[in-house]
Amino acid sequence: MPDFRKLLGESRIAKEMILYRDFEHQDIFDGMRELMDGGSTDNLYPTLNGLVEMANTHGFEGNVWHNFLAYILANHENAFSTTCEIRGKVEGSINTLALHDFRIFQALFAYDLAELDRELGTQEFGVLKNYRSATGISKVFNARIRDRIEELSIHLANTKSPDEFLDCVTQFYKEFGVGKYGLHKAFKVEHVEGGQAHILPITKTEHVRLSDLVGYELQKKRLIENTEAFVAGKKANNCLLFGDAGTGKSSSIKAILNEYYDQGLRMIEIYKHQFQDLTSVIAQIKNRNYKFIIYMDDLSFEDFEVEYKYLKAVIEGGLERRPENVLIYATSNRRHLIRERFTDKREADDELHSSDTVQEKLSLAYRFGVTIYYGMPDKKQFQHIVKTLAARSDLSLSEEELFHEANIWELQHGGMSGRTATQFITYLLGKEKSKEAKLS
Template identity: 40%
Template sequence: MHTPPEVVLLRKAWLGSKCLTLYRSILQDPCCQAFLHVLDLACTEAIDASDLLKAYHCLVATLADEAENAPATPVGDTWQDHLLNLILRNENPFSRQAEFTALTLMGASLREAASHDLRCLQFLFQLDASVVRQAVSRLVEEASHTELPVPYPPMVLPTWENLRSQAGKTGRQDTTEIRDLFARSRDWGQLLPRLAGWYASTGVGIYGQYQAFRWVRQGAQGELQGISTPDPIRLQELIGYQSERAQLIQNTEQFLQGYPANNVLLYGDRGTGKSSTVKALLNEYGQRGLRLIEVSKHHLTDFPELFSMLRNRRQKFILFVDDLSFEDNEVSYKDLKAILEGGLEARPDNVLIYATSNRRHLVKERFADRQFTDDEVRKSDTLQEKLSLSDRFGITVTFPSPDQEGYLAIVEGLARQRGLSIHPDDLRQMALQWELWHNGRSGRTARQFIDHLTGELAIKKK
């Protein structure tokens, strides 16, 4: 009996999925699980039409969910694009070695296993929406004569050809070029050098997929969560404080180039752009391997765990602690002191700590701390211990509140960026009124005023 070509392709892919070695963890992905379930049911000797139909519809639903997170420029259909993305971010012995080791220096067995896996995965890639629908339709039609009360019409089967979102997501590495290369290739095994180069330049796993992260803890377990849409602020969009930012930029450049660099404390009044400056560094240097990890001050004791995770990674990581300060009854600042300098475990060379604070010395001080009013013999030692925390940061950059002219300069710069059509005198007068009615003079107040003015002028144009 002649076997239809689309059914032959299904069986080749099914067999290939059983032969994966290094990339076997890909099969644990929910879309892969749903896809392989369809293949398992389609490749059995006695096909159950009802089960196969149910599995196929579940697969389409799973891929529809995945399509919502598709990048702006998918390659192939939803299944094919998803499979390519899984390959590019998969962590396995080959991809991890490729981050640091030239392909020619890897063991021959490792290279051969990786090439073999890529050829097996190519069989799965060849199963596009049309092939799978035709194969399932044919198999169901043949089986339905005996199993289903009414023959199942093949044209009713849905497809995943056009599920993709047109909006795409940001905050991820642009993988269009290499995905397109795989889609055009006749032999994925020959692409091993290109894939190894990709891993070396972008990283693997979550570190290659995202540039921004947050550290979260659920119970006793902590983990990194990738941020799909990090703040898009860029350094050139920040007005004022050029000399202050220059210190941070210089330190970050040294860090990225592999030279010694310091942990940094950004101190200053609220709304002066401390946090925005740190976040803008990611958009400036993310393509050069910089990664930003947001860590709550309540998780400072997790830093050693983070160090262990990041130590042997190719990327450079900034652990970002925003609004860092301690009440006088908190003792976790002592843990931070040991982490910054003085602990037994050395901070990895690829990790720095950048923190922002509204307090110069981070720990809340009281006048009573400077008076010998209780039974403590060496109260001055306690005071010095609190004050010494900020000294553990190698660099402290101060962001003072702007004066009136500085505030207006920020307003005018933001108005130019937005292309607002308004007389300069009117702009200045309105900005000063806004400052009096709201949060005082700061970069944040200036931005909030410009946001309000932009919306107001847009409504008046209607």
């Protein structure tokens, strides 16, 4: 085991760090540093409490101290980590500075927690070497992210040199990114009065895939082509998915995120009342190495609403160019997004330049380079959707009985659509489980 005190001398770890400074849970780090360095034991139990509470909230198991250090490395955004995210290893002096910090991290990983128990006369630190969570459930992020951090901690603990440590961390940044944009794929916006908009992670997202959406192959193909060009760094257009309700517009966009997340695609959901924050949101993401889709669901405007004018300028038309790593994907039941009425024609007759009024209302939709129509399925298509979903769910009804029940259901629940079909299958599964419960 490396001589921890010899490596650090009389200095403090927090002061020794060059790149990895001022991170989350700094108090836990400082508490452990002081104990390992033979300093005051005043914060012994608060530090232990911090490690256990973090293990509980994050769902960590195994060596909690290693998991904690790996979390710092995975979550800390600095000049080195944000340069390596998605891109991988880079040249330059930044690597020398990173190696300085990684020598300290490697010593921290190598420190045996049982040594602390021997020095302090405790036995609790040994428990943290092979910790078992009561639930194994993370309250902060999903199991996939937790597992990645735990795997990183194991790999880093087994590295033999600072150079190998650097390569391991760099590979992680290349594959998964860093910070909230690396650890999460979907985000929402929270407006803070008097300050910039906060981009917050969405920890639980719907895990829908494009293959889950039955039919609409041409629509999905167009969406895939545009998105693949975008993630590949090629020219791509903003997308508007419009059409009938329940036909899979929103599901298609959610599926796109799940399909291309591992290629650096991220998604930020924003609502109409938050358009005032669009400039702030774009400013926060424009220099990152990820590709961001700003997602606007069920986008439409009443004729008295003027927010669409601001959106027009953000999409295209302002002095500042839209960053190459940002696109806008929107869904709407309206092709032209802004409500149009017969009275508009009468009002236009009284206007000197009536064509200008029409163009003003159409111009927002025209700023989406790709528009994709999702129409209501006919009866044959609806039955195909129902049959496919029933087969995936292993329902035992005959085709005749299935279609008969589906016809009754759609008449009572809003007509034929993919959403109606999904709700119908959910209803049948619920009935089936109820029967099984009664039999048991």
